[in-house]
Amino acid sequence: MSSELGVRTDYPIPASRRFRVYAFDPLASTSLDTALVNDAVISLPWEEPWEEPLGKGPSGEYLEVVDYDPSSGLFYEPLDPTAAILLAQDGLPPSESRPQFHQQMVYAVAMKTIRHFERALGRKVLWSRRRGEPNDGFVRKLRIHPHALRERNAYYSPDKKALLFGYFKASQTAAGLPDGWVFTCLSHDIIAHETTHAILDGVHRRFIEPTSLDTLAFHEAFADIVALLQHFTMTEAVEQQLAQVRGRLRSRNLLTGLAHQFGDATGRMGALREAIDIEGTGDGTGDKPPKRYADSEEPHERGSFLVAAIFDAFVTMFERRTADLMRLAQTTALGEELHPDMVKRLAAEAMKAADHLLRICVRALDYVPPIDIRFGEFLRAMITADADLIPDDRLHYRLAIAEAFRRRGIFPKGCLSMAPDSLLWETPDAWDASLAGIYFGDLVPDLDLQTLYSREAIWDQAQKNQLAVWRWLTHTDDMTPEWERMLGIRLGPDAPMTIERSPKTGAPKVEVHSVRIARRAGPDGQDIRQLVVEITQTRRGFFDPEAQARADRGEGDPKARDFTYRGGATLLVDLRASLIRYDAVMKLSEGKIRYAVRKRIDDDRRLQAQRDYLRGGADRDLGFVYFGERDGQEPFAMLHRG
Incomplete structure (x- = not known):
């Protein structure tokens, strides 16, 4: 396109938008050692043509920042990220006193977290539907309220589909200004943590149900893991901290702690939580005995063992990648600073190792059962997800992960040993010869990923996929006992009467939570395309075993229950053979079930x-x-x- 003067006006679209943020939180800007590296920049991909343009708030395809402060009754003027004066300087500079910077930071860090998940999962992030709404209720945007609470809290609301951040006055013992205001929306870690809760709820909406000590702890631990590993995406901060600890990440520093300002402001005189434990057994400092995983019941405390195991595995991976560099560094005189070039090399390896492990953790979400998650099952999911994409584990990363779990007493059930090959989920052929060669069948409509980009279109397609699988489960004569056993459900006439029933037919009900397609790429050109299917069933539970037995036989009130008990399975269906035959169109007539990660309803x-x-x-x-x-x-x- 040209103007009347012949000057071209169809300028190319930039590759990314840049937003300035705190690398950690405002507290790091009060120290001479970290002030320079705390002013960081996040680069986000420019909006695609099918995505909603970025507008005031900021408000975009995934998120909408609404800055109303109910404590003071104020609406703060929304940030306009498209203003030329802000584009020219990568957004507003960091500021504790400017609400518009608060809006900018929560948006940028939350979007950064979303992009990390999408890259690892191989699909778009979708928010869970609101409770009480029909299954096809698409939630386009997660709302973020930077000043929602005047209290020491920040949380994700499943009902509101929102992140609510609090602010409060620091205690007298806090580092910095006594009685100064602390804003949780300015903590990189807290933003990433809360965003992860929302994403995890969209992937597994049953994970917030209290079924064991591990379930609530997992939500907290996983959110901490994501926030922790995202520390290693900020190059200057990683270099500065590695130089300070001389390349040794087993000592506590800014990279190993979470929410330092919040911890200081609430009297902890340090990070809110630490990833470094002592000898793999918890804190173990002072007069308190070391904590044990088996004895820890509080969700954050129990989750800290999973966080410590993941961080231990990361440090081991980093040490293996940099063993030769550290041998060279040992020739330096004791106490002398590492050469800047050495620091840059170490930082690059730390960032690669953290990125690799973060992808493993996120991909593992597709390899866990859809209900009642346990730490040992997450370990098996991590090992299997990594082995699926990268069969050749030359540096023994999977062994490092397994060893870190073993040192903390986290063991999966049903495995011969903690060797990585023993931790892999079994394929259907391995645990039931009668299912050898079974294919998923022509259940799901054809899906062309080359043209389907809109998140709403992907959601609509997922609903059609779920309906197709549900109809097959409930309206087919092919549902054999072998299928029921593989799926962890009961649909036959001899199923316990406590399984929820259809009011019309009286047949056992079954839920299909999701049927989503994932495409994942490995570092050496590997390409895995899978259908991830989650199937669950609900059963009425009773505290009295005798009452349970009577209800299972159909005696008593058909609506009575003391609690809800669930079973089901996650199916991972290999689509690669179908893609070769049908080119870009995914026809699932030969999509073979690779894994069935199940928990039986009749267990x-x-x-x-x-x-x-x-x-x-x-x-x-x-x-x-x-x-x-x-x-x-x-x-x-x-x-x-x-």
């Missing part, structure tokens, strides 16, 4: 374990109340406030 031992957990104490009763399924509850508000 009475697991039912008893959940019964024992829920009756274990008043704290668990309180958790059960807050993490139930009634509308209006805010489980993370209670959990984070505690």
Whole structure:
């Protein structure tokens, strides 16, 4: 396109938008050592033509920042990220006193977290539907309220589909200005943590149900893991901290702690949580004995063992990648600073190792059961997800992960050993010869990923896929006992009567949570395309085993229950053979089931374990109340406030 003067006006679209943020939080800007590296820049991809343009708020395709402060009754003027004066300087400079910078920071860090998930999952991030709405209720945007609370809290609201950040006055013992205001929306770690809660809820909406000590702890631990590993995306901060600790990441520093300002402001005189433990057994400092994973019940405390295991594996990976560099560094005189070139090399390797491990952790979300997650199952999911994409583990990363879990007493059930090959999920052929050669069948409509980019279109397609799989499950004569066993459900006439039933037919009900296509690329050109199917079933649970037996036989009130018990499976269907035959169109007539990660609805031992957990104490009763399924509850508000 040209103007009347012949000057071209169809300028090329930039590759990215840049936003200035705090690399850690405002506290790091008060120290001469870290002030320079705390002013960081986040680059986000420019909006695609099919995405909603970025507007005031900021508001875009995934997020909408609404800055209303109910404590003071004020609406703060929204940031316009498209203003020329802001584009010219990568957005507003960091400022604790300017609400518009608060808006800019929460948007940039949340979008950065979303992009990390999408790259690892191989698909678009979708938010979970609101409770009480039909399954096809598409939620386009997650809302972010930077000044929602005047209290020491920040949380994700499943009902509101929003992130709510608080602010408060620091305690007298805090580092910095006594009685100064602390804004949780200015903590890089807290923003990433809360965004991860929302994404995880979109992937697995049953993970907020209290079924064991591990379930609530997993949500907290996983959010901490993402925030922690994202530290290693900020080059200057990584270089500065590595130079300070002389390349040794097993000592505590800014990179190993989470939410330093929040921790200081609440009297901890340090980070809110630390990834470095002592000898793999917890804190172990002072007069307190080391904590043990098996004895830890509080969700954050129990989750800290999973965080420590992942960080231990990361450091081991980093040390293996830099062993030759550190041998060269040892020739330096004791106490002498590392050469800047050496620091840059170490930082590059740390960033690669963190990125690799973060992708493993996120990909593993597709390899876990859809309900009742346990830490040992997450370990198996990590090992299997990595082996699927990268068969040749030359540097023994998977062994490093398994060893880190073993040192903390986190063991999966049903494995011969902690060797990586023993931790892989079994394929259907391996655990049931009668299912050898079974294919998923012509269940899901054709899907052309080359033209389907819109998140709403992807959501609509997923609903069609779910309906197709549900119809096959409930309206087919092919549902054999072998299929039921593989899926972890019961659909036959002999199924326990406590399984929820259709009011029309009286047949056992089954839920298809998601049917999503993922395309993942490995570092050496590997290409994996999978269909991820989540199937669950609900059963009424009773604290009294005799009452359970009577209800299973159909005696008593058909609506009575003490708690909800679920079973089901995650199926991973290999699509690669179909793609070769049908080019870009994914026709699933030969999509073979590669893994079936299941938890059976008729597993009475697991039912008893959940019964024992829920009756274990008043704290668990309180958790059960807050993490139930009634509308209006805010489980993370209670959990984070505690």
